[in-house]
Amino acid sequence: AQSVAQPEDQVNVAEGNPLTVKCTYSVSGNPYLFWYVQYPNRGLQFLLKYITGDNLVKGSYGFEAEFNKSQTSFHLKKPSALVSDSALYFCAVREDGANNLFFGTGTRLTVIP
């Protein structure tokens, strides 16, 4: 069975500093990994995905994520945080052969001016 863990409910970072939002996963076979962002009163927006290939994936709004197979992790990163990055971030995984995405519990990112 597939599962996703986001160990931090809340991450605070100062504006301009690098940010990391952590995600680990468990699947059978090859993982397909996604990050979504949710702003208040909005639906989830796709940020980036890892399917295969280069372990460092670049996505929208300057975000990137690194796939680490040995650590079964897919941490979201950004070199310099903006106040506008403050939102709820969800990691999701699709197991090979599964029909849909399984989401983590989310991490609330707050960027402090």
Place this chain on the structure above:
Amino acid sequence: EAGVAQSPRYKIIEKRQSVAFWCNPISGHATLYWYQQILGQGPKLLIQFQNNGVVDDSQLPKDRFSAERLKGVDSTLKIQPAKLEDSAVYLCASSRAGTTTNYGYTFGSGTRLTVV
């Protein structure tokens, strides 16, 4: 392209009442999903349609929840009767057939249900 449309945005009902949510996916998207997002939790899949057929409804509480996608386009999700624990945001998402892996989903803004 237009996004996934959902209505209403907010709904407050008393327990044991019934409620219905509507979703219009992106044109041409064959796959439609309903997710339930309880406060403080990640979205949980309720039901997945491929055109007008159900692919996965294993997590749908069928004693009170029902969903349909007539003609393979719009979809409605109904709760009857509602319980307090049904308070959540109900998210609709769509994707092109067979492309979830490549493109993920496009989500609507959701319907926030409060059961009192």
